[in-house]
Amino acid sequence: MELWYTDQHTKNVRFSMKVKEQLATCESEFQRIDILQTEEFGKVLVLDGELMITQKDEFIYHEMITHVPMAVHPNAKNVLVIGAGDGGTIRELIKYDNIERIDMVEIDKKVTDMCMEYFKETACGLSDRRVHMYFEEELRYVRQQHDKYDLIIVDCADPYGPAEGLFTKEFYGTCFKALHEDGILINQHESPYYSEHSRTVQKAHSHIQAVFPYSTVYQCHIPSYPSGHWLFGFASKVYDPIRDLKEEQWNELGIDTRYYNTNLHKGSFYLPNYVMKLLKMQ
Amino acid sequence: MEQNPPKAGLTQEDTPIHCALEEQRINRLAHFDVPGHKGGRGNKELKRFLGDTCLQLDMNSMKPLDNLCHPVSVIKEAQELTAQAFGADEAFFIVNGTTAAVQAMIMSVCKAGDKLIMPRNVHRSAINALVVCGAQPVYVNPGVNRSLGIPLGMSIADVKKAMDENPDAKAILVNNPTYYGICSDLRKIVQLAHERGMYVLVDEAHGTHFYFHEALPVSAMEAGADMAAVSMHKTGGSLTQSSVLLTKNSVNGDYVRQIINLTQTTSGSYLLLSSLDIARKNLSINGRGMFEKTMQFASYARNEINKLGGYYAFGEELVDGDAVYAFDTTKLSVHTRDIGLAGIEVYDLLRDEYGIQIEFGDIGNILAIISAGDRNLEIERLISALSEIKRLYQKDRAGLFDHEYINPTIAMGPQQAFYGKKKMVPIEKSEGGICGEFVMCYPPGIPILAPGEKITKDILAYIAYAKEKGCFMTGTQDMKIENINIVEVE
Numbered sequence: 001m002e003l004w005y006t007d008q009h010t011k012n013v014r015f016s017m018k019v020k021e022q023l024a025t026c027e028s029e030f031q032r033i034d035i036l037q038t039e040e041f042g043k044v045l046v047l048d049g050e051l052m053i054t055q056k057d058e059f060i061y062h063e064m065i066t067h068v069p070m071a072v073h074p075n076a077k078n079v080l081v082i083g084a085g086d087g088g089t090i091r092e093l094i095k096y097d098n099i100e101r102i103d104m105v106e107i108d109k110k111v112t113d114m115c116m117e118y119f120k121e122t123a124c125g126l127s128d129r130r131v132h133m134y135f136e137e138e139l140r141y142v143r144q145q146h147d148k149y150d151l152i153i154v155d156c157a158d159p160y161g162p163a164e165g166l167f168t169k170e171f172y173g174t175c176f177k178a179l180h181e182d183g184i185l186i187n188q189h190e191s192p193y194y195s196e197h198s199r200t201v202q203k204a205h206s207h208i209q210a211v212f213p214y215s216t217v218y219q220c221h222i223p224s225y226p227s228g229h230w231l232f233g234f235a236s237k238v239y240d241p242i243r244d245l246k247e248e249q250w251n252e253l254g255i256d257t258r259y260y261n262t263n264l265h266k267g268s269f270y271l272p273n274y275v276m277k278l279l280k281m282q
Numbered sequence: 283m284e285q286n287p288p289k290a291g292l293t294q295e296d297t298p299i300h301c302a303l304e305e306q307r308i309n310r311l312a313h314f315d316v317p318g319h320k321g322g323r324g325n326k327e328l329k330r331f332l333g334d335t336c337l338q339l340d341m342n343s344m345k346p347l348d349n350l351c352h353p354v355s356v357i358k359e360a361q362e363l364t365a366q367a368f369g370a371d372e373a374f375f376i377v378n379g380t381t382a383a384v385q386a387m388i389m390s391v392c393k394a395g396d397k398l399i400m401p402r403n404v405h406r407s408a409i410n411a412l413v414v415c416g417a418q419p420v421y422v423n424p425g426v427n428r429s430l431g432i433p434l435g436m437s438i439a440d441v442k443k444a445m446d447e448n449p450d451a452k453a454i455l456v457n458n459p460t461y462y463g464i465c466s467d468l469r470k471i472v473q474l475a476h477e478r479g480m481y482v483l484v485d486e487a488h489g490t491h492f493y494f495h496e497a498l499p500v501s502a503m504e505a506g507a508d509m510a511a512v513s514m515h516k517t518g519g520s521l522t523q524s525s526v527l528l529t530k531n532s533v534n535g536d537y538v539r540q541i542i543n544l545t546q547t548t549s550g551s552y553l554l555l556s557s558l559d560i561a562r563k564n565l566s567i568n569g570r571g572m573f574e575k576t577m578q579f580a581s582y583a584r585n586e587i588n589k590l591g592g593y594y595a596f597g598e599e600l601v602d603g604d605a606v607y608a609f610d611t612t613k614l615s616v617h618t619r620d621i622g623l624a625g626i627e628v629y630d631l632l633r634d635e636y637g638i639q640i641e642f643g644d645i646g647n648i649l650a651i652i653s654a655g656d657r658n659l660e661i662e663r664l665i666s667a668l669s670e671i672k673r674l675y676q677k678d679r680a681g682l683f684d685h686e687y688i689n690p691t692i693a694m695g696p697q698q699a700f701y702g703k704k705k706m707v708p709i710e711k712s713e714g715g716i717c718g719e720f721v722m723c724y725p726p727g728i729p730i731l732a733p734g735e736k737i738t739k740d741i742l743a744y745i746a747y748a749k750e751k752g753c754f755m756t757g758t759q760d761m762k763i764e765n766i767n768i769v770e771v772e
Contacts, residue, residue, distance in 0.1 A: 139662035140586075143669050165659045165666075170636050173670040 005036055005044065007051040009226035010196045015051075017041055017224075024118050028110035030162045035118045041224060043119055045086055047111070048161055053086055054224045055121055062088035062122070063260040064220045064268070065232055069151050069184045070096060071250040071265055072239050076150035077101070080178065082138045082166060083156035083188075085111035087123035094128045095255050102131045103149075105142070107162055109135040139165050145178035152179060154187035159200055167200065169207040172235070176211050184236040189217055192275045193227035201231060205279045208235045216241065217279065218268040220259070231275070242266055288362040294566035296363065298356040299559040302347050303552055307338050316342050316549075341552050350375060350550035351543050360559045367566045368493050368512070369503040370528035372535040376511075377554045378546050380487045380525040381407035383511035385414065386542045387483045390509065390533060391453045392417035394697075399444050400455040401466075402690060403433040405485060406720055406757070408455055409696055409732045416697040420448050423689045424460075425605025430596065430617050431646040433728075434605040435459075435466030438474075445478055453481035458489050458502055458510075461642075461649065461726045463613030464606050468505040481533065482507040490518035491612060494569030497577065499608035508532045517576075517612070517653055520561035524554040572654035576612045579661055580652045583614050586665045592621040592672050614650040616668070618643075622677030624751045628668075631675060636667040642725035645748065649726075688744060691736040694769070699734035704767040706760070709745065712737045715768030720757030723748055729757065737768065 003019040020037040027033075034046040042055030053061065066089055070076060077100045081089050085106040093102055104126075106112055112133065115123040125131065134141055142152075152175050156163040165171055166187075175185050185208070192201045201217075209215045212235035222230045234241045247262045276282045292298070313320050322329030322337030329337045343349040348357040357375065364373035376383045384407040392398050394416030400408060402421045412419055422444045425434035435457070445451065454475050459465045468484070475482045484502035486492065490512050492501040502510035510528045514520040527542070529535055565572075584595040594617040600606045618628045629643025640650040650664060693716045694702075704718040714737065721731040730745060731737065745763075749755055755763045 137658055137662050139659075139666045143662075143666050162659070165663050168636065168663055168666075170663060170667040170670045173673070174666050177673060 005038065005046070005051075007046075007224075008049070010194045013194070013226070015224070015226070017044070024114055026110060026114065028108050030108045030110075033108075033111055033114050035114060043121070045111075045115065045119060047157060050157070050161075051224060052157060053088060053122065055119075057223050058086075058088050058122060060220055060222050060259045061225075061230070062092050063257050064218075065089055065153055065155055065186055065188065066092040067250075067255070067257060067260040068218060068232070068234065068241065068265055068268070069153070069186050071246060071262060072236075072241055072244050073150060073182070073184055074098070074246050074249050074253070076184075078149045078151075079103070080105070080142070080145070080149045080152045082142070082152065082154045083107075083163065084153070086115045086119060087112070087126045089153055089155045090128070090131055091122060091125035094125045094130065096253070099130060102128075103134065104131060105134045105136065105138050107135070107137055139171055139174065142171065142174045142178050145174075147178070147180055149179050150183055152183065152185045154185070156188055158190060158197075159204075167204050167207070169210060172208050172211045176237075179237065182236075182238045184234070184239060185212065187233040187235075189231035189233040191225060191227045191229055192231060192278050193229050197226065198278055202278055205233065208233055211235070213237060214240055216269060216281075217271065217275075219271060219275070220268060234269075242269055288366055289359050292359055292363060294363060294367060294563060296359075297556075297559045297563050298359040298363070299347070299552070300556045302356040303339055303341065303556050306341060306344075306346060307335075313341075315344070336553065339553060339556070342549060347552065350377070350546070350555065351548055357555065360555075360562070364526055364558070364562045365528065367562050368526070368528050369501070370510075371531040372529045372538075374527040374529070374535075374539065374542055375550070375555055375558050376525040376527055376542070376546065377523060377550045378525075379523050380485075380511050380513040380516075381405075381410070382542070382546055383513075383525045383527040384408050384485055384487075385411040385545065386527055386538065387509045387511050388412070388417065388453075388455065389415045389544070390538045390541045391481045391483065397448050397451040398453055398455060399441070399448065399451045399480070401433075401436050401457060403460060403728050404455065404457060405487065406722060406727050406729055406732075408485065409720070409729060412696045413700045413733060414697075416695070417452075418695045419692070420444055420451055421690075421692065426689075427600065427606075430594075431619075432462050432464075432644075433460065435464050435607060436471075437605045438467055438470050439604075441466075441471055442474060445474060445480065449478060451480055453483050453508075455483045455485060456502075456507075458484045458486050458492070459499065459608075459610045459613070461488060461728070462615050462647070463488070463610035464600070465499040465608040465610065467604070467607040468500055468502065468507065472506045476506070481509070484510040486510045487513040488516060488613075489610070490514055490516060490565075491569070491573045491576070492610075494565050495573040495577070498573065498612070499610055503528055503530070506530075509538075514558055514561055517651070518561050518565055519654075521554050521557040524558045524561075526558065573612065576652050576654055576656075579656055580612050580614050583650075583652065583661050583665060587614075587616055587668055590665070590669050590672060592676065593618060593668060594620065612652055614652050616648050616650070617646055618648060619646045619679055621672050621675075622679040623671070623675060626748075626751045626753050627675075628671060630752055631671050632664075632667055636663070636670070638664055638667055640664075644723065644726065644753070645744075645751070688730075688738075688740050690731070690741070691738070692734055693736050694734040696733040699769050703770045705770055706765045706767050709764060709766045710742065712766050712768055713739055713742060715766075716771065718767035718769045719759060721745060721755065721763065721766065722757050723753040724756045731757075734769075737766070
């Protein structure tokens with residue numbers, strides 16, 4: 001017998017992987033959560049049928065969402081992570097000794113519980129003493145913060161489910177308010193490739209641009225995500241991601257990474273023409 | 283009197299119109315009747331847009347589907363179930379909006395020259411009915427909350443005074459609640475009216491939910507009113523334009539049906555009718571839970587918005603036992619003037635900057651409709667957007683028009699003024715004239731000026747300010763609202 005899991009990349013495009021076994025499944029208040037063991041991608045976390053992370057390529061996503069801002073703002077002490085229930089982003093952040101506090105706000109505690117049990121490879125950092133977890137509506141949490149964080153990372157699912165509110169202008173505005181005067185906001189910015197999603201990319205970018213003085217996107221390649229071509233948003237109050245890259249300082253930290261390096265950092269901000277056109281950067 | 287019971291065997295779980303319609307769809311009749319799109323085959327683009335099922339269900343009256351003008355089978359049964367669900371003796375399905383229900387209600391009890399007692403802050407549909415049938419309004423000035431600038435309900439002393447001065451009045455019309463969620467003491471008004479042989483007509487355009495949760499203000503039927511116009515589509519979950527007229531046996535239901543048929547279409551839409559049928563079932567079975575959730579959402583949003591500072595989301599604390607006898611806690615009304623912005627400005631910012639559409643903004647307030655269809659997510663978005671609007675757009679409140687509701691002066695009846703000889707003058711030169719048409723902001727659709735009312739300096743200042751702030755003005759012949767028709771007085 002063959003068992004295949006299919007992720008619907010668009011209405012007309014599917015991506016399938018052969019499944020060894022289903023490790024866990026549950027229905028939370030917000031969504032259905034599945035963890036599968038696959039032949040090619042190792043463990044896979046699936047929310048409401050949509051692929052979130054795979055054991056094989058999650059390092060690309062989690063390194064790029066954390067080390068890029070940390071190499072621009074290596075003195076960040078207080079970090080807020082939105083979503084990130086699988087723990088991968090936090091696993092990368094705790095590599096920095098100077099970070100004093102990491103607040104994580106995730107709407108669905110079940111995701112974190114499941115990952116702590118079945119996806120220890122990503123969830124391993126969640127028990128770090130600097131990590132404080134809050135399980136509540138993200139917009140509500142951020143709205144109540146003022147001038148508190150050096151870095152906010154929005155590590156969320158795509159905007160067609162519980163994460164919809166994290167792609168709105170009011171959310172980016174409340175993030176601006178919650179950041180210090182030299183704060184940085186990084187967000188998961190979807191893929192520009194398929195027309196079904198490119199409008200989301202465009203809208204999210206224009207919302208962030210309306211709020212932050214510096215706003216751009218950077219890219220990486222994540223094989224299991226739709227089209228493989230993935231974007232992150234970099235928005236800040238003062239820092240330019242290339243001009244203010246602290247290359248030497250970061251390399252001296254000796255942080256072990258499999259994807260990220262400071263040359264790639266610079267390169268990731270140089271975008272294909274069609275993406276620049278989409279984001280009206282030309 | 284006894285309520286007419288639904289046909290034996292039918293329960294609130296049943297949906298007679300819905301079932302009959304579904305059966306006809308499955309029967310795949312060959313249609314040589316209207317509508318001419320014939321299941322969408324004749325209009326493929328519309329079919330793609332609205333969906334196959336929707337077009338296939340868009341059928342005309344036929345024997346198995348009954349007839350809205352003269353219901354004898356499935357529509358009759360569905361109306362009886364609706365009457366039962368709302369505690370009425372009879373229910374009439376309306377497909378021309380609650381406007382038609384309000385007008386049918388008034389025209390069922392008033393003829394030309396008859397007096398109708400009503401608060402001035404009624405919807406335009408009520409005054410329209412007077413233009414059509416020639417009844418005379420006796421206005422009760424609503425109470426006014428000066429700091430919020432909103433009209434309230436009617437005080438019992440004012441109602442009693444109007445009744446004592448006009449013992450020949452045929453009926454009294456009551457908003458239950460107003461657009462802002464404010465209720466008058468309906469039980470007491472019913473008692474006073476019935477003691478004097480007057481009918482009580484209730485505009486429940488914003489009160490469908492009152493019938494399904496005990497913590498909400500009393501409904502018209504429970505309070506003993508004679509008729510009520512209930513906008514099922516507003517908070518009851520049916521399709522836009524569908525509505526219900528409820529009556530007690532104190533009025534002649536067969537006559538009411540004749541009045542409805544004077545103006546209602548003879549091609550009632552089965553999409554609208556089946557939506558009423560299914561919405562009634564849903565309300566009967568799940569209504570209490572739905573409105574419990576709605577109240578929780580609204581109460582949470584009120585608390586959070588009040589914590590933001592500057593905004594005032596008002597609630598039950600307004601209740602004073604008189605002109606605010608009760609408050610509908612599902613309504614989320616927010617006073618915005620203390621952040622230096624007119625309600626209409628906040629309304630526009632929410633839509634244009636944050637992609638959030640709310641029900642309306644007036645000079646001092648905004649109103650958001652909360653329903654069982656809402657989720658935490660949308661509620662949080664609204665609160666966060668209000669927080670951002672305050673952070674980014676807050677102004678000094680100096681210079682904001684300190685508006686309060688203006689009680690009008692009546693110079694002649696609405697019908698006399700509307701059909702009288704009129705001339706068009708520039709609006710700024712109309713002071714002192716008698717208005718021959720309506721002027722209102724839409725929504726809420728409560729006239730600033732109605733036919734027969736004196737045009738005063740205060741009212742003109744209000745209109746100019748509302749236009750400047752971007753309110754959507756309607757009612758006059760002149761689409762730009764730069765000229766107004768005034769009555770030529772000999």
